[in-house]
Amino acid sequence: MNLGRIAAVAWKEWRETIRDRMFVLLAFLLPVSWMFVFGYGLVQDVEHIPFGVIDRDHTALSRDYLYRFFESRYFSFQGYIPSEKEADGLLQSGKIRVAIVVPEQFEERLLRGQSLGIQTLIDGTFPLRTDIIKGYVIAINSAFTGERLVNYLARRSGSSVEQAESQVHPIRVEVRYLYNEEVRSTWSMVPALVMFTLMVSSPLLTALGIVREKETGSIYNIYSSTVTRFEYLAGKLLPYVVISSMNAVILWTIATQWFQVPFKGNPAFFFAASVVFVLTSTGIGLIVSLLVRTQIAALVITMVVSMLPTILFSGLIVPVSSLSRGSQIQAHLFPGMYYTNIVRGAFLKGVGLEVLWLDVMALALYALLLRGAGYWLFTKRPRS
Amino acid sequence: MKPVWTPRMQRIILWLRRLAVMTRKEMLQLSRDVPIGLLLVYSFTLAVYIAGNGIRSQLHNASLLVQDSDHSVSSRELIHKFKAPFFRLEGEIHDPREGLRSLDRGKAMAVLEIPPRFHEQLMTGEPTAVQFLVDTTNAPQGLSAASYAVRIIAQFEQEIVLARLGGTETSPQNLPAIVSDHRVWYNPDQNDTWFESVSHLLRQITIFAILLPAAALVREKERGTVEQLLVSPLTPFQIMLPKVLAMTVVILCATAVALFGIMRPAFGVPIRGSALLFFTLTALFVFSTAGMGLAAATITRNQAQVGMMTLLVVAPMMLLSGLVAPMEALPTWTRNLMILSPLRYFIDIANGILLKGSDLSLLWESVLSMVLLGGGLFGFGMWRFRRQFD
Numbered sequence: 094m095n096l097g098r099i100a101a102v103a104w105k106e107w108r109e110t111i112r113d114r115m116f117v118l119l120a121f122l123l124p125v126s127w128m129f130v131f132g133y134g135l136v137q138d139v140e141h142i143p144f145g146v147i148d149r150d151h152t153a154l155s156r157d158y159l160y161r162f163f164e165s166r167y168f169s170f171q172g173y174i175p176s177e178k179e180a181d182g183l184l185q186s187g188k189i190r191v192a193i194v195v196p197e198q199f200e201e202r203l204l205r206g207q208s209l210g211i212q213t214l215i216d217g218t219f220p221l222r223t224d225i226i227k228g229y230v231i232a233i234n235s236a237f238t239g240e241r242l243v244n245y246l247a248r249r250s251g252s253s254v255e256q257a258e259s260q261v262h263p264i265r266v267e268v269r270y271l272y273n274e275e276v277r278s279t280w281s282m283v284p285a286l287v288m289f290t291l292m293v294s295s296p297l298l299t300a301l302g303i304v305r306e307k308e309t310g311s312i313y314n315i316y317s318s319t320v321t322r323f324e325y326l327a328g329k330l331l332p333y334v335v336i337s338s339m340n341a342v343i344l345w346t347i348a349t350q351w352f353q354v355p356f357k358g359n360p361a362f363f364f365a366a367s368v369v370f371v372l373t374s375t376g377i378g379l380i381v382s383l384l385v386r387t388q389i390a391a392l393v394i395t396m397v398v399s400m401l402p403t404i405l406f407s408g409l410i411v412p413v414s415s416l417s418r419g420s421q422i423q424a425h426l427f428p429g430m431y432y433t434n435i436v437r438g439a440f441l442k443g444v445g446l447e448v449l450w451l452d453v454m455a456l457a458l459y460a461l462l463l464r465g466a467g468y469w470l471f472t473k474r475p476r477s
Numbered sequence: 478m479k480p481v482w483t484p485r486m487q488r489i490i491l492w493l494r495r496l497a498v499m500t501r502k503e504m505l506q507l508s509r510d511v512p513i514g515l516l517l518v519y520s521f522t523l524a525v526y527i528a529g530n531g532i533r534s535q536l537h538n539a540s541l542l543v544q545d546s547d548h549s550v551s552s553r554e555l556i557h558k559f560k561a562p563f564f565r566l567e568g569e570i571h572d573p574r575e576g577l578r579s580l581d582r583g584k585a586m587a588v589l590e591i592p593p594r595f596h597e598q599l600m601t602g603e604p605t606a607v608q609f610l611v612d613t614t615n616a617p618q619g620l621s622a623a624s625y626a627v628r629i630i631a632q633f634e635q636e637i638v639l640a641r642l643g644g645t646e647t648s649p650q651n652l653p654a655i656v657s658d659h660r661v662w663y664n665p666d667q668n669d670t671w672f673e674s675v676s677h678l679l680r681q682i683t684i685f686a687i688l689l690p691a692a693a694l695v696r697e698k699e700r701g702t703v704e705q706l707l708v709s710p711l712t713p714f715q716i717m718l719p720k721v722l723a724m725t726v727v728i729l730c731a732t733a734v735a736l737f738g739i740m741r742p743a744f745g746v747p748i749r750g751s752a753l754l755f756f757t758l759t760a761l762f763v764f765s766t767a768g769m770g771l772a773a774a775t776i777t778r779n780q781a782q783v784g785m786m787t788l789l790v791v792a793p794m795m796l797l798s799g800l801v802a803p804m805e806a807l808p809t810w811t812r813n814l815m816i817l818s819p820l821r822y823f824i825d826i827a828n829g830i831l832l833k834g835s836d837l838s839l840l841w842e843s844v845l846s847m848v849l850l851g852g853g854l855f856g857f858g859m860w861r862f863r864r865q866f867d
Binding site for chain 2: 134209215396
């Protein structure tokens with residue numbers, strides 16, 4: 094091994110990369126732009142759900158009840174609907190997501206002290222959304238029920254409203270939100286986006302950079318040179334590791350300075366773990382680049398093996414513990430999950446190596462395996 | 478006898494023949510690219526299956542630890558209400574610090590703390606409080622877990638209250654209570670596999686529709702073969718259109734395989750509307766998005782650049798068009814920006830036809846928007862291409 098030769102290969106690679114202005118621009122612009130677009134764009138607070146009302150009662154009390162939906166920021170009223178048939182059309186075209194049906198005798202029954210059912214027709218195409226809508230409706234219904242009950246009991250037994258209140262609600266639920274006390278989507282999303290961005294952009298950069306040399310044929314210079322396999326791979330990867338590490342720092346700065354996400358952990362630990370992760374993600378790019386011959390194949394394959402599993406299985410959106418068995422196994426096979434734990438742990442939980450050592454180990458092992466596979470796959474005597 | 482064609486007809490036939498030859502060339506070129514072929518197969522079969530099978534967007538199996546300081550009938554009854562599919566009981570702890578440690582490690586998502594004398598307080602009508610600690614490093618999931626917990630406890634509470642009041646003279650029938658009665662349409666069982674497999678199919682169609690034509694065009698630029706095409710009697714339109722045509726045919730076939738080979742047999746995804754309409758509109762969608770790819774290809778010089786360019790466009794489209802988070806969840810500016818994403822309309826169209834059984838009379842707005850947008854994008858790509866080479 095000759096350090097001088099590694100440096101020479103790295104230097105050559107660096108010059109080549111920064112001469113392609115567009116490539117440089119995208120290598121740095123892409124991560125930053127993703128960070129901003131998703132950091133602002135992927136806030137998942139479901140609000141303003143378009144809804145319609147079929148009011149069969151038309152009384153003061155039914156209006157009072159519906160008013161709670163009109164006033165809620167979670168719902169956005171689209172208009173009264175004459176019948177279920179029209180509701181079907183509106184639901185099908187997506188103009189409304191839910192229709193609330195107030196039955197006849199709504200006021201009469203409630204005043205008489207009888208229970209009744211409120212029907213909601215919900216668009217079931219997106220189960221997550223359906224679930225959220227159900228939750229909102231139930232919350233409004235039980236708040237309304239609670240008030241009616243308290244009134245009714247106070248009137249019936251002649252006790253005070255407070256007494257009736259404690260009779261109706263004996264259990265207080267204290268919910269404590271840990272790590273992200275105000276439950277801001279941005280706080281949970283932005284650190285995970287650091288993971289997403291590095292996980293997708295650095296394999297891509299690496300794969301394209303290496304395949305470019307294969308495709309243009311300049312790799313034959315390497316084949317015929319005295320540079321060994323190890324020196325070539327080490328030098329070749331170095332610039333990409335450096336670029337990706339720089340990106341990690343840039344993304345961290347955006348997250349903490351621009352999005353004001355608290356960073357509770359130890360920066361030294363975080364950056365060290367990030368370098369380990371970058372070694373892994375560039376390793377994926379290396380493997381892809383050794384298996385394909387054209388840049389386009391490298392591009393598409395990297396996108397499919399890095400982007401989709403990262404969206405689906407890294408804990409970015411759905412926690413790994415909620416996945417099905419098979420998908421959990423898949424999640425453990427991709428490095429994204431481990432780094433998600435590290436990023437969220439370091440940003441929001443303020444934990445370090447004492448808790449996350451297993452994740453760091455997994456990433457390190459991954460990096461080693463990928464490097465080993467890369468070394469084994471790369472040969473200076475290609476079959477033509 | 479050979480038919481006699483008018484010169485005008487001859488020109489049309491020649492035009493069509495050139496188109497056919499060029500389309501065949503693109504198909505051949507694509508079929509020789511083995512990695513891409515394998516990837517196409519994987520993406521439209523196994524990947525769709527995995528995504529449909531594996532992803533649960535709703536709260537599912539949230540791991541829960543319980544600290545029960547009461548160990549009574551009531552506390553046990555409450556704990557048993559936290560059950561699948563929303564929660565998974567991970568075990569019992571005795572020390573609050575233990576709970577926090579598990580949350581730190583990510584071993585549990587939530588901890589439920591039941592105070593001592595819980596049962597006694599409930600029976601005597603004294604107010605009591607339970608605590609629910611939830612990890613919100615994933616905010617939407619944490620919120621969802623908390624909202625389920627509150628719902629479960631409220632239901633438990635209501636049962637107790639009604640039983641207590643019922644013990645005197647009233648039955649639940651005779652209290653002014655509203656019973657929530659939901660009717661979920663189009664997917665009454667709330668089968669996640671339907672939505673997730675359709676979404677995944679749409680994601681794959683989008684990636685390939687943008688990347689394949691863009692890459693094919695830029696590859697010709699890179700290798701210089703585009704010069705050969707330009708000196709041939711082909712117009713720029715005749716060079717670009719076959720690329721899109723070839724890719725559309727390939728993507729439609731792949732879609733058919735995914736739909737009839739995976740999604741219907743494995744998940745029972747219904748095709749409630751017209752399959753013909755679905756494939757026609759899919760072709761339209763592929764055309765629209767291909768226009769984006771071609772426009773990107775004219776700005777860039779090599780494949781690496783076009784890849785990066787499309788990523789700038791594809792990633793936001795995939796995450797923000799309403800496949801991962803519902804459109805209603807996104808801020809206004811995102812929703813306004815996504816007016817420019819053909820995928821946004823295609824999601825409504827695909828779900829409408831497949832799951833809701835909608836026809837054109839209900840979908841025409843989405844279709845029109847998609848066509849106008851696609852026409853614009855394709856026109857822009859053409860204009861760039863012409864300017865570059867004329």
